[in-house]
Amino acid sequence: MSQTRRQQLAVRFREFLPADSVIDQPTSLAAYECDGLSAYREQPLLVLLPQDTAQVQQIMRLCHEQRLPVVGRGAGTSLSGGALPHAEGVVLSLAKMNRILQVDELSRSAVVEPGVRNLAISEAVQSKGLYYAPDPSSQIACSIGGNVAENAGGVHCLKYGLTLHNILALKVVGADGELFEIDQRCLHIDGYDLMPLLVGSEGMLGIVVEVTVKLLPIPRCARVVMGVFDSVEAAGDSVAAIIAEGIIPAGVEMMDNPAIRAAEDFVHANYPVEAEAILICELDGTEEEVVAQIDLVEQVLNKGGAVETRLAKDEAERLLFWSGRKAAFPAVGRISPDYYCIDGTIPRKALAAVLTGVRELSEQFGLPVANVFHAGDGNLHPLILYDANNEGELEKTEALGSKILQLCIHHGGTITGEHGVGVEKIGEMCIQFSDSERNQFHALRECFDPLKILNPGKAIPTLARCAEHNAMHVHDGKLPFPELERF
Amino acid sequence: MTDILDVSIEDELSTQIRAVAANGGEIEIIGGGSKRFYGEAIEALPIDVSGHSGIIDYDPAELVITLRAGCKLKEVEALLAQNRQMFGFEPPCFGEDATIGGMVATGLAGPRRAWAGSIRDFVLGVKLLDGRGQVLQFGGRVIKNVAGFDVSRLMVGALGTLGIILEVSIRVIPVSETELTIGYEHASADEHIRWINGLGCEPFPITASLWHDGRSQLRLSGSEQGVSQAASQLGGDATETDWRQVKEQRLEFFDTELPLSRISLPPASPDMLALDSQLIEWGGARRWCRGEIDVDALRERVAGAGGNLCAYRRHADGVPMFHPLPAAMLKLQRNIKSSFDPAAIFNPGRIYPGL
Numbered sequence: 016m017s018q019t020r021r022q023q024l025a026v027r028f029r030e031f032l033p034a035d036s037v038i039d040q041p042t043s044l045a046a047y048e049c050d051g052l053s054a055y056r057e058q059p060l061l062v063l064l065p066q067d068t069a070q071v072q073q074i075m076r077l078c079h080e081q082r083l084p085v086v087g088r089g090a091g092t093s094l095s096g097g098a099l100p101h102a103e104g105v106v107l108s109l110a111k112m113n114r115i116l117q118v119d120e121l122s123r124s125a126v127v128e129p130g131v132r133n134l135a136i137s138e139a140v141q142s143k144g145l146y147y148a149p150d151p152s153s154q155i156a157c158s159i160g161g162n163v164a165e166n167a168g169g170v171h172c173l174k175y176g177l178t179l180h181n182i183l184a185l186k187v188v189g190a191d192g193e194l195f196e197i198d199q200r201c202l203h204i205d206g207y208d209l210m211p212l213l214v215g216s217e218g219m220l221g222i223v224v225e226v227t228v229k230l231l232p233i234p235r236c237a238r239v240v241m242g243v244f245d246s247v248e249a250a251g252d253s254v255a256a257i258i259a260e261g262i263i264p265a266g267v268e269m270m271d272n273p274a275i276r277a278a279e280d281f282v283h284a285n286y287p288v289e290a291e292a293i294l295i296c297e298l299d300g301t302e303e304e305v306v307a308q309i310d311l312v313e314q315v316l317n318k319g320g321a322v323e324t325r326l327a328k329d330e331a332e333r334l335l336f337w338s339g340r341k342a343a344f345p346a347v348g349r350i351s352p353d354y355y356c357i358d359g360t361i362p363r364k365a366l367a368a369v370l371t372g373v374r375e376l377s378e379q380f381g382l383p384v385a386n387v388f389h390a391g392d393g394n395l396h397p398l399i400l401y402d403a404n405n406e407g408e409l410e411k412t413e414a415l416g417s418k419i420l421q422l423c424i425h426h427g428g429t430i431t432g433e434h435g436v437g438v439e440k441i442g443e444m445c446i447q448f449s450d451s452e453r454n455q456f457h458a459l460r461e462c463f464d465p466l467k468i469l470n471p472g473k474a475i476p477t478l479a480r481c482a483e484h485n486a487m488h489v490h491d492g493k494l495p496f497p498e499l500e501r502f
Numbered sequence: 503m504t505d506i507l508d509v510s511i512e513d514e515l516s517t518q519i520r521a522v523a524a525n526g527g528e529i530e531i532i533g534g535g536s537k538r539f540y541g542e543a544i545e546a547l548p549i550d551v552s553g554h555s556g557i558i559d560y561d562p563a564e565l566v567i568t569l570r571a572g573c574k575l576k577e578v579e580a581l582l583a584q585n586r587q588m589f590g591f592e593p594p595c596f597g598e599d600a601t602i603g604g605m606v607a608t609g610l611a612g613p614r615r616a617w618a619g620s621i622r623d624f625v626l627g628v629k630l631l632d633g634r635g636q637v638l639q640f641g642g643r644v645i646k647n648v649a650g651f652d653v654s655r656l657m658v659g660a661l662g663t664l665g666i667i668l669e670v671s672i673r674v675i676p677v678s679e680t681e682l683t684i685g686y687e688h689a690s691a692d693e694h695i696r697w698i699n700g701l702g703c704e705p706f707p708i709t710a711s712l713w714h715d716g717r718s719q720l721r722l723s724g725s726e727q728g729v730s731q732a733a734s735q736l737g738g739d740a741t742e743t744d745w746r747q748v749k750e751q752r753l754e755f756f757d758t759e760l761p762l763s764r765i766s767l768p769p770a771s772p773d774m775l776a777l778d779s780q781l782i783e784w785g786g787a788r789r790w791c792r793g794e795i796d797v798d799a800l801r802e803r804v805a806g807a808g809g810n811l812c813a814y815r816r817h818a819d820g821v822p823m824f825h826p827l828p829a830a831m832l833k834l835q836r837n838i839k840s841s842f843d844p845a846a847i848f849n850p851g852r853i854y855p856g857l
Binding site: 119120121122123143144145165166168172173176177179180184193195198200201202203204205206207208209210211212214215216220231232233234235255256258259261262263300301303304306307308360361362363364389392393394427428429430431432433434435436440443444447448449451452453455456458459460461462463474475 | 616724787
């Protein structure tokens with residue numbers, strides 16, 4: 016695409032956008048070349064930063080007229096390349112639309128613009144005793160608009176749900192620039208429920224310009240217990256046993272031995288480095304409830320073969336228990352030049368079989384794997400350790416990653432629990448879905464965007480794309496946002 | 503827990519659909535028939551899909567049950583109860599023969615909905631037959647799944663207009679250790695609405711609410727300790743309420759020859775009816791209204807407040823049951839319908855004209 020075309024378009028957009036809302040200089044465009052999946056880079060024609068809904072509508076009308084691809088972008092923290100620019104299109108950044116418009120205590124909701132950071136919502140309502148529950152690991156940086164696009168999860172999904180479960184209304188600018196609303200504050204709507212289509216649509220069905228989120232009362236008390244196991248199977252069975260007691264923990268996380276060792280070396284959380292697996296189980300609620308339940312959980316862990324249980328005695332120790340888990344990704348980054356993160360989800364009962372399968376594949380490919388696991392909801396994050404400087408090792412890693420995802424599908428799971436498909440897992444979409452299922456996805460997309468200008472080439476592969484297999488890889492342990500937690 | 507399944511029904515249905523589509527015919531999908539009143543009446547060839555039943559997978563520790571759509575809701579509820587689990591949305595049965603497919607297709611939920619979530623929130627995956635007779639599967643049996651558009655949840659409340667639901671995976675929740683209902687005198691609807699919404703900023707274990715005839719009732723569910731502590735904080739008087747009657751709409755309020763309307767509003771919205779014949783659930787979000795009303799006029803006011811009105815039962819002929827959509831939204835939804843069912847054979851016009 017020629018520089019002339021770029022300049023011509025910049026002039027058109029400057030007719031209704033302030034000069035500093037249209038970025039056309041290659042040096043400034045460079046900042047938008049990639050998102051959290053930095054292996055993929057592309058320079059867009061322009062980056063546009065509208066300040067309000069009317070400007071988003073004008074942008075979309077012009078893009079529609081010009082048939083320009085539009086890639087929506089929040090904070091750019093996607094781990095799957097959802098915000099990777101299109102070489103012949105524009106990046107529509109919602110970063111300037113970052114106001115909290117309204118907080119309504121009585122209906123426990125807040126109306127926010129898409130560029131508001133996830134954590135900023137909770138911070139703004141904390142004084143009223145409320146918070147916004149979904150907590151993806153990048154929550155200090157990621158935007159609510161991006162969370163909606165990706166249906167972001169976090170460590171508390173089992174009890175509090177995904178983004179979908181915590182959104183009450185959306186205002187969306189469609190591909191043709193028309194505004195439409197999905198308002199479910201009244202808890203029941205007639206006609207089709209488009210909310211689940213929009214949430215998690217990876218920017219392919221519209222540009223979200225306003226979000227009404229549900230707020231919850233902050234739990235009065237949170238406590239953590241750690242179970243130490245000499246087998247991952249026993250740890251996995253204990254998660255099932257906790258749930259069989261009728262307890263829904265706020266979070267249950269599992270780490271295997273390589274992950275425990277890496278984390279302990281890094282943050283000294285006093286983890287048992289000889290253990291085959293640890294479980295970290297958090298309970299929240301009222302003081303009385305938590306005290307009763309934590310006692311029960313300890314009994315279940317002991318009965319389930321835990322060689323030891325440790326109850327965090329105070330808030331400092333609770334945070335210490337969590338620190339190792341939350342540092343697992345960077346900790347693995349320290350012991351290996353590169354690592355590759357998988358995001359498969361499996362029915363919990365398949366855990367032992369899948370971990371055994373992963374171990375066998377790891378040996379077969381000659382690449383070590385450390386496992387961290389959102390055990391409550393079956394979301395597995397195997398981290399493949401490799402060195403991109405060794406010829407062919409990246410390709411081998413990607414092949415192993417693909418095998419692991421296929422194993423997840425085989426056991427009734429899915430290729431992505433929370434990171435999204437983006438460009439990263441577009442190849443595996445061909446395995447998980449049949450031609451007719453993928454055709455249905457394309458048909459739905461065309462209902463919203465007949466010209467296919469919204470985030471083309473992402474999430475739903477065409478037949479032609481089905482041969483491609485790509486993956487997240489991290490060089491020298493460096494992610495584009497090294498300061499963010501990754502778990 | 504797995505039943506032996508007979509897949510031939512699936513093939514038979516697929517063949518039947520292809521034939522109907524090829525001949526320009528139309529089908530009314532029938533399960534147990536318990537919720538047939540819900541939606542516009544249609545004249546089409548009835549196809550009974552209730553024989554397509556069987557439990558495909560249920561392991562209580564996974565908190566997920568996978569069922570064929572013809573399974574009887576009552577039997578599934580009993581099975582879950584044996585394992586101290588339940589559907590969090592407390593779906594009404596309205597009859598012995600209610601099926602899981604009908605439950606999902608109507609999307610009707612009961613008293614717990616405002617606190618636990620809707621059917622849509624709990625559906626994890628579906629297998630369906632589309633209007634081309636193709637078997638399609640979306641979602642899965644896991645709680646976290648962001649691969650592809652979330653088509654499975656789109657089926658909830660679509661009243662069978664997008665396809666025949668064959669199987670569905672649904673998340674379940676544990677039954678609470680204990681339950682307690684407390685009552686209060688609140689003379690007006692507004693008094694109730696202000697009171698219950700004012701409780702929302704505190705983490706009380708509320709799982710149902712009801713206001714009718716000057717009296718509020720509040721159900722608390724959870725651990726013994728949690729419930730008793732909340733009850734002592736909340737005051738009120740202990741009362742006996744059969745919430746199953748509420749869920750099944752068998753309270754005296756519903757036993758009427760008068761038109762019944764269902765008004766959905768953001769929960770804290772002030773009362774706009776000032777009628778005695780109101781019953782309010784879901785923390786104020788669902789307001790039943792008994793008696794003659796000017797449907798069009800009230801629809802306009804309710805929509806202005808962010809809600810909708812369903813002409814639920816016994817309204818005059820010609821009154822559309824569901825709240826009309828803006829023209830652009832109706833067009834979008836018709837396109838969605840066509841993408842699943844290009845020949846418009848499934849339940850045509852059940853929701854809106856062309857839907």
